[in-house]
Amino acid sequence: MITTSFTEENYLKAIFHLSPQEAEAVSTNAIAEALQTKAASVTDMLKKLADKNLINYVKYQGVTLTDIGQQAAINIIRKHRLWEVFLVDKLNFKWDEVHELAEDLEHINSTKLIDSLEVFLGFPKVDPHGDPIPDKNGVLKEPALVPVSKMNINQTGIISGVKEHSTLFLNYLEKAGLVLGKQVKVQDLIEFDGSVIIALDKQLLTISRDVAKNILIAV
């Protein structure tokens, strides 16, 4: 078993999240931005991760995760999401309060702890933001969700996930009544700026393109 530092784990997770479905390489700059650090620091770390066989790295050509690296990333995501469920279901945190704390908890290293937590929580399938929880074998089933921004006029669906996890965004959703499980219908699309008029609880609500891109719907 390879041991990974707190920091290395954050890089692996960032690369995973930045990887478009399979294959395509992630750029140094993209990682730097995601981790709020500098490109030079990223290059340093990429060399280290490549030495550990966690990523495939060719100078100037970005990176992909190796199988080992991907498993490591998925494992961290598993921990993150299970802790989020714990915080919301057991400790009564709100869905907009758990992300940062889970960023810390996800680095606690104990298979027994996380597997026991999963049992204790009753094998949840998704976290409080609708993201699927990988099983202990690292199998992650991405549900087929579409962002509101890709829906058609008159199409109906259930809010089932969010792409952005910041307190600011989730707080806004909460206040607007845009929470998981609600049914929404696209009433109109404004081509000019990409905003969308949706029907929610028989009321009409306009959301910006940015918001529409970050709400995921099961149609």
Place this chain on the structure above:
Amino acid sequence: MITTSFTEENYLKAIFHLSPQEAEAVSTNAIAEALQTKAASVTDMLKKLADKNLINYVKYQGVTLTDIGQQAAINIIRKHRLWEVFLVDKLNFKWDEVHELAEDLEHINSTKLIDSLEVFLGFPKVDPHGDPIPDKNGVLKEPALVPVSKMNINQTGIISGVKEHSTLFLNYLEKAGLVLGKQVKVQDLIEFDGSVIIALDKQLLTISRDVAKNILIAV
């Protein structure tokens, strides 16, 4: 609020645990041994902690915690012990499996998390080893327990705590039936090597001086 690193917190905790009731200074070497590091490294850290006003440090004269340092230490201990209760009560860990994991969890920094955990656990008074849990104001009530080694012949009491938390020791106790809540009676004291013969469940059992020193009794 002063921020403390993972490492600084471990030093504060070590100093706290090494401090004989109030006042008396802790030596550099004692800290080095407790933390499995070198005296030179300890000196480095002591300077840093003194700069942060967490300890009173005079060269060559050992250290004591300041009020702020003591509060910080107690807070870490509060987290450690609450996590131990969580692991045993909710996740079905054994009392000999929780110490190392709690050493990691205790550094997660969130007052809201730990206070919510305390509520969730029902405000436990002691951890799985019988150690008292400080309240959120940092008040720690040490119960008046005596080690078996200090008991008199024919004296009876209830096993209410342990001084040593290693898996090795706790495992031994478990196997011998020496668990929290059991009544024991001192049958005989062997002056030669300090071992003690105790009555447990109507059976006689001989324990070494080392073991006797580490089992705490409410008499």
Place this chain on the structure above:
DNA sequence: TAATTTTTTTAGGCTAACCTAAAAAAATTA
């Protein structure tokens, strides 16, 4: 009290993860 031993500190180095500034490569635009 002098000599010796033990404890503690200082001096100087190491590594992980970060940084800035400069150089090199790749991508874009003219």
Place this chain on the structure above:
DNA sequence: TAATTTTTTTAGGTTAGCCTAAAAAAATTA
């Protein structure tokens, strides 16, 4: 294709926490 811009890497430096070896102080023993 040449010139320019952007991206990425290299070079060299910083800090936290650790180390070893040597020096200094304190404690112990003779």
